[in-house]
Amino acid sequence: MTHPARLTETYFAKRDVLLRYLTRLCGDEASAEDVLQDLYLRLMRGGIDGDIQEPLAFLFRMANNLWLNRRRALSRREAREDAWQGLNPQMTGEADASPDAEARLGARQTLRAVLKDIDALPPRTRDIFRLHKLEGLSQTEVARRLDISLSSVEKHLSSALKHLLALNRSRRLN
CATH class of the missing domain: 1.10.1740 (Rna Polymerase Sigma Factor; Chain: A)
Known part of the structure; x- marks a missing residue:
C-alpha cells in the first residue's frame, strides 16, 4: 500500500x-x-x-x-462570456462609433432595462455579477474580494447570465 x-x-x-x-x-x-x-x-x-x-x-x-x-x-467561462457579449455588443467595441440619435436612445433604454434586470438579481449574485462584468474584476479577484470559492463565483455568474438571457428573450418575444 x-x-x-x-x-x-x-x-x-x-x-x-x-x-x-x-x-x-x-x-x-x-x-x-x-x-x-x-x-x-x-x-x-x-x-x-x-x-x-x-x-x-x-x-x-x-x-x-x-x-x-x-x-x-x-x-463554460467562454460560453458565458460569449453570451454576455452577445447581449451587449456595445461593450465589445463592435458597435458603430457614431450611432444616430435613434440608436443612442434605443441603447439607453436597453441599458436601463439591463441595469434594472441586474438590480433584480439576488444580492450576492448581483454583487458578483457587477464586480466581474461591470467593474472588470477577474473571477479570481471577485472570489478573493468576497472570500468565496472560484466555483461559487462561476455558479453565481452562470445563474445571473441565465436569468438575464431569459429576460432578454422574453423582451424580444413581446
Missing part, C-alpha cells in the same frame, strides 16, 4: 516527467505549471486513501483529471 508521503516523494522525483506530459496536454508550460501546482496542493491536502499500487500512474491520472477540469471550466 502506498502512503500519502510516498505519493509526495514520487511527485518530487517525477515532477519533470509530469511537467513534460502536462505541457504536451496544455500546449504551454505556464498552464502545465498551474496544473502541476494544483496537483501538489491536492497531495498536500491529503484525503487520498486506499491501496495505490502504482503511485506514478496515480499521479498521471490525477494530473490528467485536473487538466480536464480546467478545460471544462474554461469552456
